[in-house]
Amino acid sequence: MKPTLQTVADAVGVSRSTVSNAYSRPDQLSPALRERIHEAARRLGYPGPDPTARSLRRGRVGAIGVLFTSALSYAFTDPYAVQFLRGIAETAERHGNGLLLIPLSRSEEQTGIEAVRNASVDGFCVYCVPAWHPALDVTRSRGLPTVAAERPAEVGPETMYVGIDEVAAARTVGSHLARLGHRRVAVVSDFLVAQRRTGPVTVTDPAEIRYDVTRERLRGFAEGLAEGGVGWSDLLLCNAGANSRGEGERAAAYALDRVDRPTAVLAITDLLALGVLDALAARGLRPGRDVSVTGFDDIPEATAVGLTTIRQPAVEKGAIAGRLLLDPPEDPAARQVLLPTDLVVRTSTGPVERK
Amino acid sequence: MKPTLQTVADAVGVSRSTVSNAYSRPDQLSPALRERIHEAARRLGYPGPDPTARSLRRGRVGAIGVLFTSALSYAFTDPYAVQFLRGIAETAERHGNGLLLIPLSRSEEQTGIEAVRNASVDGFCVYCVPAWHPALDVTRSRGLPTVAAERPAEVGPETMYVGIDEVAAARTVGSHLARLGHRRVAVVSDFLVAQRRTGPVTVTDPAEIRYDVTRERLRGFAEGLAEGGVGWSDLLLCNAGANSRGEGERAAAYALDRVDRPTAVLAITDLLALGVLDALAARGLRPGRDVSVTGFDDIPEATAVGLTTIRQPAVEKGAIAGRLLLDPPEDPAARQVLLPTDLVVRTSTGPVERK
DNA sequence: TGGGCGTACTGTATCGATCCAGAAGACCTA
DNA sequence: TAGGTCTTCTGGATCGATACAGTACGCCCA
Numbered sequence: 001m002k003p004t005l006q007t008v009a010d011a012v013g014v015s016r017s018t019v020s021n022a023y024s025r026p027d028q029l030s031p032a033l034r035e036r037i038h039e040a041a042r043r044l045g046y047p048g049p050d051p052t053a054r055s056l057r058r059g060r061v062g063a064i065g066v067l068f069t070s071a072l073s074y075a076f077t078d079p080y081a082v083q084f085l086r087g088i089a090e091t092a093e094r095h096g097n098g099l100l101l102i103p104l105s106r107s108e109e110q111t112g113i114e115a116v117r118n119a120s121v122d123g124f125c126v127y128c129v130p131a132w133h134p135a136l137d138v139t140r141s142r143g144l145p146t147v148a149a150e151r152p153a154e155v156g157p158e159t160m161y162v163g164i165d166e167v168a169a170a171r172t173v174g175s176h177l178a179r180l181g182h183r184r185v186a187v188v189s190d191f192l193v194a195q196r197r198t199g200p201v202t203v204t205d206p207a208e209i210r211y212d213v214t215r216e217r218l219r220g221f222a223e224g225l226a227e228g229g230v231g232w233s234d235l236l237l238c239n240a241g242a243n244s245r246g247e248g249e250r251a252a253a254y255a256l257d258r259v260d261r262p263t264a265v266l267a268i269t270d271l272l273a274l275g276v277l278d279a280l281a282a283r284g285l286r287p288g289r290d291v292s293v294t295g296f297d298d299i300p301e302a303t304a305v306g307l308t309t310i311r312q313p314a315v316e317k318g319a320i321a322g323r324l325l326l327d328p329p330e331d332p333a334a335r336q337v338l339l340p341t342d343l344v345v346r347t348s349t350g351p352v353e354r355k
Numbered sequence: 356m357k358p359t360l361q362t363v364a365d366a367v368g369v370s371r372s373t374v375s376n377a378y379s380r381p382d383q384l385s386p387a388l389r390e391r392i393h394e395a396a397r398r399l400g401y402p403g404p405d406p407t408a409r410s411l412r413r414g415r416v417g418a419i420g421v422l423f424t425s426a427l428s429y430a431f432t433d434p435y436a437v438q439f440l441r442g443i444a445e446t447a448e449r450h451g452n453g454l455l456l457i458p459l460s461r462s463e464e465q466t467g468i469e470a471v472r473n474a475s476v477d478g479f480c481v482y483c484v485p486a487w488h489p490a491l492d493v494t495r496s497r498g499l500p501t502v503a504a505e506r507p508a509e510v511g512p513e514t515m516y517v518g519i520d521e522v523a524a525a526r527t528v529g530s531h532l533a534r535l536g537h538r539r540v541a542v543v544s545d546f547l548v549a550q551r552r553t554g555p556v557t558v559t560d561p562a563e564i565r566y567d568v569t570r571e572r573l574r575g576f577a578e579g580l581a582e583g584g585v586g587w588s589d590l591l592l593c594n595a596g597a598n599s600r601g602e603g604e605r606a607a608a609y610a611l612d613r614v615d616r617p618t619a620v621l622a623i624t625d626l627l628a629l630g631v632l633d634a635l636a637a638r639g640l641r642p643g644r645d646v647s648v649t650g651f652d653d654i655p656e657a658t659a660v661g662l663t664t665i666r667q668p669a670v671e672k673g674a675i676a677g678r679l680l681l682d683p684p685e686d687p688a689a690r691q692v693l694l695p696t697d698l699v700v701r702t703s704t705g706p707v708e709r710k
Numbered sequence: 711t712g713g714g715c716g717t718a719c720t721g722t723a724t725c726g727a728t729c730c731a732g733a734a735g736a737c738c739t740a
Numbered sequence: 741t742a743g744g745t746c747t748t749c750t751g752g753a754t755c756g757a758t759a760c761a762g763t764a765c766g767c768c769c770a
Contacts, residue, residue, distance in 0.1 A: 002498065004726055015750045020728060029748065047496040051475045052411045053726035056755050061407065062473050063455060076441050082431045089431075093458045096470055100418060101444065101454045112448075118417055119453060120406045120475050141402040143357065359756055370720045375758060384718065408756035411725050 003046040011040045023049050055120065063098040064088075064325050065121035067139070069105075069129050078243060078271045079299040080314055081127070084149065087318020088125060095326040097122075104135050113138055123325040125149060130191065130211040147324045149317065153212045155336065160328070162320045162337040166216035167223070169310045169341040173266060173294050174224020176308070176343060181352035182264040182292060183228055186236040186255035187221060188276055189214055189268035190243050198241040198250045206232065217268050217296065236262055240272055248275020249282075256283055256291070263291060263352045270295035270302050270309055277305060277348070288350040298344055306347035313339055358401040366395045378404050410475065418453040419443075419680050420476035422494070424460075424484050433598060433626045434654040435669050436482070439504065442673020443480060450681040452477075459490050468493055478680040480504060485546065485566040502679045504672065506693065508567045515683070517675045517692040521571035522578070524665045524696040528621060528649050529579020531663070531698060536707035537619040537647060538583060541591040541610035542576060543631055544569055544623035545598050553596040553605045561587065572623050572651065591617055595627055603630020604637070611638055611646070618646060618707045625650035625657050625664055632660060632703070643705040653699055661702035668694055 009016045014033070021028040022037040029037075041048070055061045066088065068081075076082060085099075092099050100121050104112035116124075116138045123145040129136060131153055139146050151163035177185065191211035193201050206222065209215035222232045238254050240247040248267060255262050256279055267273035273295030280287055287293050287306070295302055298311035320337055328335060364371045369388070376383040377392040396403070410416045421443065423436075431437060440454075447454050455476050459467035471479075471493045478500040484491060486508055494501050506518035532540065546566035548556050561577065564570035577587045593609050595602040603622060610617050611634055622628035628650030635642055642648050642661070650657055653666035675692055683690060 005728095006726080016726090017728080017730095017751075018749060021749085024728075033748085045496065045498075047493070047498065048472050049728090050411075050726050051473045052407060052416065053755090054473070054728075055475060056405075056407045056411050056726080056757085057728040059755075061475065062470075063475070065453075076431075076437045076444075082437065086431050089456065089458065093467075096473075098420070098470060098474060099456045101456065103444070103448045115417075115451060115453060117403050118406045118409075120410060120416065120418070138402075141400065143400075143402065360758095361756080371756095372721075372758080372760095373719060376719090379758075388718085404758090405756050408725090409758075411727085411756080412758040414725075 003041075003044045005046075005049065007044060008037065008041050008046050011044060012037050020049065052120075061120045061122050062096065063100050063121050064092060064322070065100045065102050065116070065119045065124045067102050067104055067116065067124055067126045067129055067135060069133070077245075078269070079301065080270065080297040083299070083314035084127065084318040084321075087315040087320070088322040089318070090315075091319050091322025091326060095322075097326060104129060104133065117142070123147070125321050125325060128213070132210055145325055145328065147321050149321055150213050151336075151338065157332060160324045160335040162317050162324065162339065164312050164339050164341050166213055167220040169312070169343075170217040170220025170296070171224040172220075172343040173296070173308075173310060174221040175227050176224070176345065177264050177266070177292060177294070177349065178225050178228030178230065180264075180292065180349060181228070182225075182262075183230055183234075183352075184236075184260060184262045184264075185225060185230060185234070186238055186252075186262040186265045187218060187268070188238045188240055188248055188251045188255070188265060188272050189218065190240040190247070190272070192218075192237055192239040195239075196241045198239060198247055198254075200254050201237050201239045203237055214268060221266050240275075243269055243271055245271055245275040245278065248272035249278040250275070252276040252279035256280070256285070261291070264293070264349070265291060266294050268296055270297045270299045270307060273307055273309065273348075274301060274305065277307070287348040289353065292349040294349060302344075302346070308346045308349040309344055311342045311344050358396075358399045360401075360404065362399060363392060363396050363401050366399060367392050375404065407475075416475045416477050417451065418455050418476050419447060419478045419480060419677070420455045420457050420471070420474045421480045421482060422457050422459055422471065422484055422490060423482055424488065433624070434656065435625065435652040438654070438669035439482065439673040439676075442670040442675075443677040444673070445670075446674050446677025446681060450677075452681060459484060459488065472497070478502070480676050480680060483568070487565055500680055500683065502676050504676055505568050506691075510691065512687060515679045515690040517672055517679065517694065519667050519694050519696050521568055522575040524667070524698075525572040525575020525651070526579040527575075527698040528651070528663075528665060529576040530582050531579070531700065532619050532621070532647060532649070532704065533580050533583030533585065535619075535647065535704060536583070537580075537617075538585055538589075538707075539591075539615060539617045539619075540580060540585060540589070541593055541607075541617040541620045542573060542623070543593045543595055543603055543606045543610070543620060543627050544573065545595045545602070545627070547573075547592055547594040550594075551596045553594060553602055553609075555609050556592050556594045558592055559588075569623060576621050595630075598624055598626055600626055600630040600633065603627035604633040605630070607631040607634035611635070611640070616646070619648070619704070620646060621649050623651055625652045625654045625662060628662055628664065628703075629656060629660065632662070642703040644708065647704040649704060657699075657701070663701045663704040664699055666697045666699050 005016045005019045009019045022034050102115050116135050124139045125147050127149040148161040191214040206219045238251040240251040265276050267276050276293050285291050295307045295309035298309045302309050360371045360374045364374045377389050457470050471490050479494045480502050482504040503516040546569040561574045593606040595606040620631050622631050631648050640646050650662045650664035653664045657664050
């Protein structure tokens with residue numbers, strides 16, 4: 001039988017409450033008694049108050065849940081995600097909280113829903129989960145504070161988020177390429193369509209895209225490219241089955257192997273962009289000369305390969321998300337944070353070659 | 356007031372137990388009543404059984420805790436750690452469990468100890484935590500199943516671990532270099548001494564090294580190098596303040612800037628080895644020709660930079676650790692796993708240049 | 711008619727702590 | 741010495757669920 005508070009109390013000859021106080025409010029009892037209690041606890045092998053029971057009574061757990069789409073096992077492959085996690089982890093750490101990672105299936109399946117319902121946490125951070133995902137109904141119904149890692153399409157006064165102006169950031173990318181003279185342009189992105197397949201897709205209107213971030217970034221790309229007279233329907237859209245380097249390469253292949261090969265490929269994340277660069281390399285094409293490539297996020301590797309991209313403060317984003325959950329500002333307006341972004345021009349983009 | 360089981364029970368006019376069954380054992384009541392209960396729950400905004408209360412009663416939580424040394428915020432910077440995490444995450448996911456990440460301070464400070472005591476988990480995975488760390492006393496006292504991500508120095512019949520034969524693996528590295536003719540050799544490693552400083556240190560005997568993995572790998576290095584007549588005291592030991600690329604570079608500087616520059620630098624992890632390569636590059640030295648460099652782990656980047664290293668199955672290691680916790684084999688012997696390793700020779704090592 | 715049996719539901723004890731009102735005693739003050 | 745205050749400790753209520761023994765009732769069959 002594992003020892004409990006009661007066991008220790010009986011051994012010392014005091015009440016349960018006193019033992020509890022010895023752990024949780026040491027100033028409430030005399031040093032002598034406190035020491036006797038701790039001594040008895042050591043002797044009996046009592047490990048201290050049971051966390052679960054304590055959480056039940058106190059009404060708080062000391063952990064925050066982080067929701068991911070895609071198998072948890074893939075979450076760690078995107079350096080951007082890792083940086084975000086670092087940020088939120090730092091904050092959690094400072095507050096003595098743990099981070100409970102909760103995997104979600106990417107589609108409408110129920111995988112992970114149960115985990116959300118069962119998670120012992122004080123709040124949720126929703127990272128890269130589409131607004132229509134059923135898990136979000138569960139988080140809402142649990143009534144715990146929730147912060148989104150991007151600006152949701154619908155923002156109420158209670159909504160907490162830390163994001164960037166996706167449209168504006170993406171617009172600078174489109175505009176940059178338009179000015180370089182690019183008119184035949186492909187986009188590599190995941191979540192363009194509901195299905196998970198990799199390949200070219202048709203999307204009549206960006207409004208059809210169901211994942212907020214994807215939709216907004218594509219809108220921004222299109223707005224920027226419009227400066228060069230490129231319309232939405234001129235874009236060659238290639239869906240990637242996942243946000244991974246490999247899928248980026250596969251998706252890019254559909255664009256690069258066309259007779260009217262695009263002069264620029266815009267990837268919606270750096271990870272996909274790395275895949276696009278792989279696809280170029282495999283075909284002996286030079287980034288920034290034969291084909292311009294852009295990414296989004298500015299992960300560390302982007303520097304190494306000279307990728308033109310949008311820099312967003314990933315670690316800071318995570319840190320702020322953590323702070324919103326663990327130490328929410330009084331002012332409701334301060335619970336909705338938009339961070340600045342920069343276009344970082346490197347060697348992967350260049351002017352269209354004269355024929 | 357948040358609705359509880361009782362609230363719903365009263366609304367429907369049944370007992371608390373019946374509502375509980377409606378959620379946890381739906382086959383125990385008639386479909387009609389079950390539907391009425393769920394309908395009432397929806398109407399009242401009851402999110403389902405409270406996870407904390409359920410855990411208390413059931414005696415299990417549905418989450419495993421992962422202990423890290425170093426700020427949690429740094430844990431994600433080592434690709435090897437990330438791969439290990441992926442493995443354990445996959446297993447946790449399959450079992451419907453969450454992963455609770457618990458940051459520990461690297462030294463004897465109490466940071467994180469409280470988090471270990473408070474963690475609501477069913478078991479612990481101890482990743483890269485020295486045997487003397489006070490947090491391990493806490494995990495032991497909590498009496499939960501615990502698996503180590505490396506073979507501990509002291510192994511009892513109850514101990515669970517998944518590791519590699521560190522000495523043997525490191526010996527192949529030492530031996531490889533000995534055969535290439537290296538006699539002036541430096542080692543870059545963290546945890547060589549208790550202090551966190553970066554720079555050359557003196558360790559009279561490997562037994563003095565307090566962190567198991569470091570000690571064993573260094574023993575292995577020495578044993579292998581002994582084939583070339585290099586003794587322990589001939590090794591130039593450079594301590595790194597942390598397991599990071601930057602610290603690797605700083606530590607390597609102390610070796611590379613000597614008049615009697617070593618012909619080989621052995622790093623204890625790939626991450627440190629990348630830093631060593633940075634240090635070479637900064638000095639215009641060619642890896643594998645001017646100075647040979649080795650790592651340990653075989654992270655993805657090792658391939659890209661041609662680093663000679665020890666490959667160990669990181670993802671699998673994590674997966675097995677998860678399985679040991681969530682689905683422990685009957686046979687106690689099967690709870691102690693040693694995985695195979697390989698020496699992967701790439702371009703960062705080569706024969707000593709003739710003078 | 712009544713024993714046997716299965717289904718559907720109830721009631722109470724229990725998990726292991728924390729909270730809080732209050733009691734007992736020591737000590738101080740007028 | 742009565743009354744007040746402070747410190748220290750107690751006991752019962754409580755958090756929100758689950759386990760399990762037990763009851764009520766309908767049904768079948770001899």
